[in-house]
Ligand SMILES: [Zn+2]
C-alpha cells in the first residue's frame with residue numbers, strides 16, 4: 027500500500043489502499059486546493075520524474091526538489107555541537123541526498139518548523155536510522171502519518187544541543203517554531219525561520235502571515251509573541267524557507283525593524 031502524497035502541498039499520508047478524499051492541509055485556509063482539484067502522487071511516481079538538488083545555500087548544505095514540487099521549501103543540514111540537525115523536510119527521499127548527508131556525518135535529529143513542511147519526514151527518519159523527529163505538540167493534530175520516532179515537545183524552547191534550540195513562536199500555526207544556532211556560518215548566530223518569519227523577496231526584512239498564498243495577515247498579538255520569544259537571541263543571518271531567500275548580515279536588526287514596521291502598520 028502506498029503512502030500517498032498531496033501534489034499541491036507535498037504532505038505524505040499514512041499507508042492506505044486509495045488516496046483520502048481530501049488533504050486537510052490544503053483545505054485549511056492557510057493553503058489551497060490545486061486549481062485542477064485534489065491531485066495525488068506516490069513516492070515511487072515522484073521519484074520517477076523528480077530529483078533533489080544538493081548544493082550549498084549561503085554556507086549551509088541545502089536540499090530541494092527539482093523540478094519544483096509542493097511549497098517548495100529547502101531542507102537544510104545544520105551542524106550543532108551534538109551532530110547535524112536536518113531542518114525541515116521534503117516529499118522525496120533519494121539515495122544521492124542520503125549519501126550526501128552521510129558523507130557529512132549523518133543527522134542526529136530532524137526538526138520541522140510547522141505542518142506545511144512535514145511532508146515525508148517519516149521516510150527521512152527511517153532512511154537515516156530512525157532518528158527522532160521534533161515537532162511542537164500544539165501542531166499534533168496536523169500529522170498525517172504518525173510514527174514512534176516523532177517526539178512532540180512542549181513549552182517555549184527545546185534544546186537540541188548546547189548551541190542549538192527550537193523556539194516556539196506560534197503565529198502562522200499554533201506550534202510554529204524557528205531554529206536558532208549560536209555560531210552558524212559566520213560565528214555570529216543564525217535563525218532558521220521556516221514560515222514563522224518569512225524572509226521577503228528583497229532579503230532585507232521578514233514578514234508574518236496566517237496564510238502566505240491567501241494573503242491573510244497575522245494578528246498583532248501573535249507578532250508580539252514572536253517578538254517576545256526571539257528577544258534573547260543574537261543572530262547575524264536569517265535563513266528563509268527556500269533556497270537563497272536568506273538575510274546575510276545584520277539579520278537581528280532586520281527582524282527587529284520588520285516587527286516594528288508590522289506593528290506600526292497595523293495600529
Ligand atoms: Zn495538501
Ligand SMILES: [Zn+2]
Nearest residue numbers: 140142198221
Ligand atoms: Zn506555511
